Amino acid sequence: MELFKEMIDKDYEQVVFAHDATSGLKAIIAIHDTTLGPALGGCRMWPYESEEAALRDALRLARGMTYKNAAAGLNIGGAKTVVIGDSKKDKSEALFRALGRYVESLNGRYIISEDVGTTTDDMNQIYMETNYVTGSTDAANSSGNPSPVTARGVYYAMKRTALEAFGDDSLAGKTISLQGAGNVATTLAKLAHEEGAKIVVTDINQAAAQNIVTTCDAKMVGVDEIYDVQADIFAPCALGAILDDNTIPRLKVKAICGSANNQLLDIDKHGKMVEDYGMVYAPDYIANAGGVINVADELKGYNEDRALKRVKTLYQLTGEVFDIAKKEHITTAKAADRLAEKRIDTFMRTRSNYLTKEKSVLKH
Ligand SMILES: NC(=O)c1ccc[n+]([C@@H]2O[C@H](COP(=O)([O-])OP(=O)(O)OC[C@H]3O[C@@H](n4cnc5c(N)ncnc54)[C@H](O)[C@@H]3O)[C@@H](O)[C@H]2O)c1
Structure with a gap:
């Protein structure tokens, strides 16, 4: 890869290569953009097949965090770190x-x-x-x-997506096909079920789905059956790049x-395809921003009520994205990028x- 060419193309600010011989640390910290403030993004630990694959992932994920x-x-x-x-x-x-x-x-x-592959214990060691x-449990404002x-x-x-698709935002009586039964999916299923939704779930881990x-x-x-389920809302909560030429027509x-992050295999082609098939798509990084809104609140001295109140505004934000898409005749995925x-x-x-x-978000 020609690193500076990549950095110039997508306007990255800084890439740090970090090595420590004693511990075997090999990490890349990619800072995409700090216009709005200090860059925040998770630390992914993954056995990348090559250094180039790690660098590409760090760059892609860092830019995604700027937008989110x-x-x-x-x-x-x-920004993002990959180890x-x-x-x-x-x-x-x-x-x-x-x-x-x-x-x-x-x-x-x-x-x-x-992020994927790291835990609160790891953050405690960083702390x-x-x-x-x-996200460290040892810090006072965790x-x-x-x-x-x-x-x-x-x-x-x-x-808010239901309101757009069905004219009514209630999930009562709606069927939700849920891909993944991990941490996020488990709480999401509970909230939807409490409101009266029916859940159809899959996971490679049968115990989690059970x-x-x-x-x-x-x-x-x-x-594989999850794509063929007759349902009202499909909720991808496992992997990225699952909306493609093969799966979209089956939904x-x-x-x-x-x-899930990066649900559309190709943001332009598949963002358009879901709409051509008559589906309303809630852009992933808008729908899943609750986690970063929550951790970002730590910078002000964590206040759970304040953080949750802010997370609730994702309802309005999703609506704003739908409105931009309609006004500018673009897909909802593109509309989210425009907003950012x-x-x-x-x-x-x-x-x-x-x-x-x-004044800085780090000084208060
Ligand atoms: N946890 C967060 O706060 C957060 C924030 C933003 C985005 N996300 C994204 O949301 C998704 C879920 O996050 P999580 O924290 O619940 O992860 P998780 O690891 O707890 O759950 C993911 C689940 O997906 C299952 N899975 C893997 N491959 C599958 C497949 N092919 N079909 C069906 N299930 C499969 C796994 O077995 C696991 O149970 C991820 O894509 C993650 O990047 C999570």
């Missing part, structure tokens, strides 16, 4: 403390948090070396596991709203005048 954070109205930018390694074998206190020291060296330009970490809050956000986005069958009176189907729903880009552009201009001291 901006669209959610947060005063934070976008090259197997989260089951390669973790150590030394590795995360070495990473924490690199985060500290960025002096608040970047705030790290959990020994830097305060620029969220917000804990974000998944239940992410699920709550998906639930509000889903209600748990939702038991707690929410759901029906279980096979992993028998009127709306799609779930927590407009916010960054507006504040780049509005905040361009000189101040001797600037």
